[in-house]
Each structure stands twice: as C-alpha cells, then as structure tokens.
Amino acid sequence: EIVLTQSPATLSLSPGERATLSCRASQSVSRYLAWLQQRPGQAPRLLMSDASNRATGIPARFSGSGSGTDFTLTISSLEPEDVAVYYCQHLNTFGQGTKLEIK
Amino acid sequence: QVQLQESGPGLVKPSETLSLTCAVSGGSVSSGPYSWSWIRQPPGKALEWIGFIYSSGTTNINPSLRGRLSMSLDTSENQFSLHLTSVTAADTAVYYCAGGNYYLHFWGQGTLVTVSS
Numbered sequence: 001e002i003v004l005t006q007s008p009a010t011l012s013l014s015p016g017e018r019a020t021l022s023c024r025a026s027q028s029v030s031r032y033l034a035w036l037q038q039r040p041g042q043a044p045r046l047l048m049s050d051a052s053n054r055a056t057g058i059p060a061r062f063s064g065s066g067s068g069t070d071f072t073l074t075i076s077s078l079e080p081e082d083v084a085v086y087y088c089q090h091l092n093t094f095g096q097g098t099k100l101e102i103k
Numbered sequence: 104q105v106q107l108q109e110s111g112p113g114l115v116k117p118s119e120t121l122s123l124t125c126a127v128s129g130g131s132v133s134s135g136p137y138s139w140s141w142i143r144q145p146p147g148k149a150l151e152w153i154g155f156i157y158s159s160g161t162t163n164i165n166p167s168l169r170g171r172l173s174m175s176l177d178t179s180e181n182q183f184s185l186h187l188t189s190v191t192a193a194d195t196a197v198y199y200c201a202g203g204n205y206y207l208h209f210w211g212q213g214t215l216v217t218v219s220s
Contacts, residue, residue, distance in 0.1 A: 093152065
C-alpha cells in the first residue's frame, strides 16, 4: 500500500508570498498524483491532476511538479482565499494534508 | 457540468446500517470511463477513501471496510449508493461522494453522519 507524506503540516505566510508544499510517496506513482484544496467548511476540490495539469477554473498562480516519489505544489503569490488544507492523492490514498494559513 | 448531491440520515444508532445516496446530474453514472467514489472525513481529521464503483458496476473497496461495505449503481435514478453495516462511533464523519475520469473532478457538498444512541 502506498503512503503519501506531506510537509510541512502547517504553513503560515503573508499575502503575496510564495508557498511550496511537498508530497512524498512511499513508492513510485509515476505522475499519477492529484492535489486537492479544501477551504474551511467546504468540500474538497480538484486543483491538479497528473501532477501538473491544472483543473478547470484553477488560477495560474497554482502549479504542480514532480514525478516518481517527490511532488510539489507551488502557489506563486498568496491570496487570502488560498487559506485551506491541501491534500495530495494517488488512487485510494490521501496524504495527511498541509494547512495553509495567511498571516 | 456534473453535479453531485448526497442524501441520507444524519444520525445512525450503533450496530445499525448507514445508507447514503448520491444523486448525479449533468452526466450519467452508466457512461464510461467515469468512476464514482465515496470519501469520508472524521471531524478535524484528514480525508479517508472508502471505495469506488465503476460505470460497469465493478467495485473497489477500502480493505479496512471490507465485509461491512457495499456499493451499488442505480442507472434508472442516475445515482449511486453506499451501505455500511454494524456502524460504531468511529464511523462518525462527513461523507462525500465524488466522481471523475480517474481523478476526483466532481464533488458533492458532503453530509455529516453521526453514530450515536
């Protein structure tokens, strides 16, 4: 069973700063990795598929990279609405999430 | 745009069966290659995958729930369902239905199910 480990657990940054979130898989998942965003009190939504393909309607400030076991989600310039928990996902496995706070 | 809506009781007694339905609009549950998933989230915790059912009716279930969980498609009503037997307090969570082509493109708003006597 594949395990996804996300870091950091919490990230606190100021508006306009760059956020870098990491997801590491216990074995190679090729590029079959998704990123999900869950804003407070809302259902998750798909941000990124195949590691780097933005889903419909996702702003260009979100980008994804990586393959194999190491993946990164980058938010180039933080907006207040980016406050959320971000999860990586491969098939039937979710990471534990990174909570992004805006100072 | 595909939309999903969960429905079911918000309170279930311990040892009873939890049954939820997800109504699909804007798309058909029987059209491939979509799969239809259930995910849950205990209060304050991370997402947990429950299982999914393909448009063909084939299912893939979280091994930790095998023996208690069944899923089905109702093509006439364009919906899919979850049945979880012998529930305990550990099954208390927000239950989401989701769907997509390999990835979870579409999500319902979620429904809180509390297991309590």
